Amino acid sequence: MSDLNKLGLAEARDALRAGDVTSVELTESCLKAIDEADALNAFVHKTPEIALERAKAADDRIKGGDAPSMCGLPIGVKDLFCTKGVPSQAASKILEGFKPEYESTVSQQLVDAGAVMLGKLNMDEFAMGSSNETSAYGNAVSPWRRGNDDAQLTPGGSSGGSASAVSADLCLAATGTDTGGSIRQPAAFVGITGIKPTYGRCSRWGIVAFASSLDQAGPMTKNVRDAAIMLETMCGHDPKDSTSAELAVPNFEAMLTGDIRGKKIGIPKEYRMDGMPSEIEKLWADGAAMLKDAGAEMVDISLPHTKYALPAYYVIAPAEASSNLARYDGVRYGRRAQLAQGDGITEMYEKTRAEGFGHEVQRRVMIGTYVLSAGFYDAYYNRARKVRNLIKKDFEDVFAKGIDAILTPATPSASFGLGEMTEADPVQMYLNDVFTVTVNLAGLPGISVPAGLDSQGLPLGLQLIGRPWDEGDLLNTAYALENAAGFVAKPGKWW
Template structure:
């Protein structure tokens, strides 16, 4: 069947079912590819023995005729998910040596469905970053390059390792998490598909917390169909997560008809930013034309509070982060600093956190602590929460007019070079300009590769859906994907 690691989930599943290939063969193909891809620094904890055992078990399950859609499919797991007996560091030094005694609900759901875990994937420390440059493991590298230029590019963040691994065919798919765009932005930078489901659709239990009211897990895949297959396996009500929705999980794949005749697609005027590259503007217009061609009605809409989303996000997310990260203190697990004679508990906290957290995490903890402090709580945090309510209401008002989905760019640019924006935090935060509104409102959003820039790098479009209507959103994305016809792959240099 050629290079097995290049298959998508749907193709591999169908090949497994008819006996053209075994899970062991698929898994070995991926393991061999991972071994030769050290230059990408995508996989940071390899688990080949676990993968081989799971593949053999999956083959037995398929032979017995008891196989869900994900059975036997080799995937990567972002290092933010706790995996039993396997290092789970969230890309941070402070969790060095942490081997969880439990499995996150999402990874357990995937394992129950027969998926094969190849290893853990690189990410920004505690998911804080847009370029995968804040990781204790070093930078993840984008498999794409600008023309013949050998400069290393970012795969996006925080799920940069997941994006790089899927785009380079090191695995068939991967898990990601999205707090302000961390699935959709890396997916757009690497020419793959990534969906952030509605807040509460996937359990957060066992996922290391960044900002609890914003974090949501989702799949990163080679196609919209693959995203539908994997999302269904990841979802489900979880009594261990108080924010998990007790709703039935539909068969998302069965909803992929490609028929979007009569659907209303909104184009928000507020997303036309000053200084937006012409290539992004053109791609957006082309995307609208493709959906119109598929029978959808394109409607101009307004989301008036969009301009406040980024500042409000960078108050709320650090505030929640400072609260969540308070538990990493050198007492219970992970890294503890070496203490000098006479040091007390305060010195232990200070030294441990100074050594264990990187600069970006420290920056956000400081911001978060500041906006939650007595004198500034109302001025910053409470005001940001009110803005968040207004942003959510903007979307509710638009959907109340009969809009089915909203089309926007996924990112303000194509992938940039590693080191090009890391010295300017505000410039880095602007990468989230099109994605954070979706997290603030708790909505589902998907990034679909739709074109290339002048330097041969992939560009993505984002579709935003109604709450809990991932099936409808995936179907609209499926129609867009079919018309965009994006099939480009990075040329292998690693």
């Protein structure tokens, strides 16, 4: 079989079990694709030796008949996950040279299941960004192009390297993290599937923290079935993470029947934003029609506090970030600035953090420190927390009325060009998260499914939001939507 890197997880798993292909062959095909794709800047730390070693071990395991679903499947790992002996920098200069002596719980679960790590993937620095332009490694580039235009496009952020690598078939799937949309927005931009599970479903231990009450890991895959397979391996209770839920993990793949007859799908009126592009509006209406044709009942709903979600998020997330990032001080690990004679510890902190953090991280740390300061704590941070509770209650009220899932657009636009949204107006960039942040604030599961192309041939995604802990039902609804949409477009290879 040629082009083995173009397989999805389910296809590759079935081929491995049938003996049609080996994990080593799959892995070599991906490694070759990665080496030919430096123009995308998706993989920032390549680990071919580790990959081939794990692939050989996986082949032995498969021959022995002891192979979980992920065994032998080559994947990429976002640079936010600590991986033992492999640089784990969170795309920041301040963590230059940091090689952890331990493995994050999620990546360890993937290792234990026999998955093959091909390397670490590019991302926005400390996961702060929506376009992968804040990375210490430079921009990740989307494999997609607008028509015949050569302009480089963003793969979205912060999991931009993961999105680019999966879309360009450099790996079969990848890990991502989602604090305000960082799995779902890039998935929508590059025409792949990305799911953020319920907060607490995946352990956060060993994942570099951005905003601890919002961060959640999830898979980025070529289709919904693959998302179900990989998510099951990534989930599970972890005593090392106090927010990890002690709940059994169902077999998500077995729940993919595609039958959604009698399901109630909510359409929230508050997501009809002023100035929403007509293509997004049409895609949303088409998605609703597809689900209706599949037997679901469409119900107009109201989530009245939606308009406050973005401002609340951009108070809470920077506040938690400023607290989490206080530990990067040049004392214990990572980068330390060169000090002049006579410099003391204060100068060391100042110079190290000024050199080590990029502009966007500095901006968010300063906002966070401001809203947590004595005179502003109640005015900003406590008020934002109250708004967050109201947003959570909006969803609880809707689900209490029998709604099974909520359909919204995933992003306010298709992918945009790198450099088109300049640093001059960061708020423009923040608006990219307008449809996704509510899900993080409420701790709910959300999935982005590719559903169409815009007039320039770029992918557009739809988002489904599910009940807490009901990822299986959410994946099944997404599976029905995926089948109806029939999205099969791939980027033309230019790199």
